[in-house]
Amino acid sequence: MIKVVKLKASIPPGFVKAAARELRKNRLLLKSGTKLKFGAYLDPIAKIQLNEIFSRKCAFCESVIAGTQPGDVEHYRPKGKVILDGAVGPVQPSKPGYHWLAAKWSNLLISCADCNRPRTQPDHDHVNRVIGKANFFPLRKEASRAKGPASLWLEEPLLLNPCIDDPDEHLVFLDDGRIEPAKVGDDLSEKGRATIRYCGLARSELLQMRARHRRVVMAAIRHIVAAIECDNDPGADLDDLLSMLSPSEPYVAFTRSLVREHLMDYLGSLKLDAL
Structure with a gap:
């Protein structure tokens, strides 16, 4: 969401x-x-x-x-x-x-x-x-x-x-696509917990869809990291990732989470303002 x-x-x-x-x-x-x-x-x-x-x-x-x-x-x-x-x-x-x-x-x-x-x-x-x-x-x-x-x-x-x-203040994604209520102060978000429960944001079929989406996102991320570490231009892989970060694309919240998790050390140089 x-x-x-x-x-x-x-x-x-x-x-x-x-x-x-x-x-x-x-x-x-x-x-x-x-x-x-x-x-x-x-x-x-x-x-x-x-x-x-x-x-x-x-x-x-x-x-x-x-x-x-x-x-x-x-x-x-x-x-x-x-x-x-x-x-x-x-x-x-x-x-x-x-x-x-x-x-x-x-x-x-x-x-x-x-x-x-x-x-x-x-x-x-x-x-x-x-x-x-x-x-x-x-x-x-x-x-x-x-x-x-x-x-x-x-x-x-x-x-x-x-x-x-x-x-983003109430929901957090795990790396495998599972979703949990975020920490708000010392407690877990009540809004996050209720939304996950009533809208079924952790239902099995949805988790499977996120897992498939993860494979595509992570392929782009791995190629980008490999290119940067070899001092090469990530080129089309970065373009693909930026497309997946567009608000009009599916599972953008999860995509943003994966980018933060796996590209954190490179965000400054890549200028990923979509996050």
């Missing part, structure tokens, strides 16, 4: 008005006790914009979604309901969701199905678990959960938002 800038200028034309209309209708439905209806966020242009903003990668795991799956427009704060932290079983205790944020541009991300939709997947320890953010949205204090826009500022979310948080 990397930090991504989402500008207000990226909001599709007419999206704000459509969101406002939907919200007015849902407020009436809420008063009458009728099920709320959501659809404004499914605007095709909105999805195109989100794909552009996140470089057609999952906002959480950085896997490429274009060409392999359509991707999901994901709500950072769930729109319909919130499954309570730790809930298990066929009947899961829940609370009302953030209906007023259902089509709020700042609340929308793009996600792969594996990070978003709950399904049984092998986890990092090869134990099958239900993984997927879905309607989970854990808070540091459940009692602070907002019931409306006015109290939203009281919340302390435990899930990283790549448009607000800097994931």
